[in-house]
């Protein structure tokens with residue numbers, strides 16, 4: 161991230177906020193470690209290394225996932241979307257949603273939501289002086305409560321189109337938590353003209369299945385799903401071409417390498433439009 165000095169100060173072992181537990185790995189910090197970030201601890205790096213071994217991709221799948229997110233945000237902003245709700249947004253890194261959205265539509269409003277306290281700690285520092293972007297600590301699994309939070313309901317206009325982003329977060333919800341019901345609840349709250357963007361580990365890849373085992377063992381959760389299960393998150397929406405495809409093939413800016421780079425077949429990506 162651009163302000164690495166601020167980040168290091170906040171995650172210096174001597175300056176860790178009290179609500180951040182450095183003895184237990186967190187999804188957000190493990191992902192940051194896979195991306196090569198600095199906002200993580202030894203306990204996170206152990207899981208990151210195990211996950212990268214399982215995926216045999218050297219962390220490339222995470223980079224492809226970020227790139228697919230960037231293309232989707234640019235796509236939605238290019239279709240006139242000026243409000244974004246980025247759920248399970250993760251730690252700030254390069255090419256964050258607000259930077260891309262505001263690069264296209266300078267007035268775009270972006271809400272980042274994550275349940276990891278590290279994310280809000282870093283986000284608040286990063287966004288000082290930016291009135292168009294907020295970071296909220298909340299749990300995606302409680303859509304009713306989340307959508308009613310003043311920082312969200314009072315900041316975004318739900319009568320107008322919103323780009324709802326669920327990039328690599330729903331595979332951290334287990335089936336008994338009703339992920340499809342949760343995503344449907346968010347969709348219901350959106351006005352016509354809104355978009356849902358989602359990436360998700362797909363069980364067609366042995367590497368994704370192996371990574372899921374690492375996540376479940378290390379973090380207590382994580383679930384790969386079938387193409388049909390992932391497609392049904394878009395029920396009621398029109399999938400934007402090219403539909404639900406592996407990360408590099410979602411509206412690439414140029415030809416995809418042949419053979420595709422490592423990590424290409426881990427996650428499916430899609431964007432659906434409401435109304």
Ligand SMILES: C[S@@+](CC[C@H](N)C(=O)[O-])C[C@H]1O[C@@H](n2cnc3c(N)ncnc32)[C@H](O)[C@@H]1O
Nearest residue numbers: 187188191248249250274275276299300327328
């Ligand atoms: C793999 S990271 C993805 C980050 C970002 N969306 C991206 O794709 O680059 C998953 C993020 O989802 C967050 N997350 C997981 N479960 C969550 C929940 N129940 N509520 C809110 N955030 C959650 C984690 O803390 C983590 O930051």
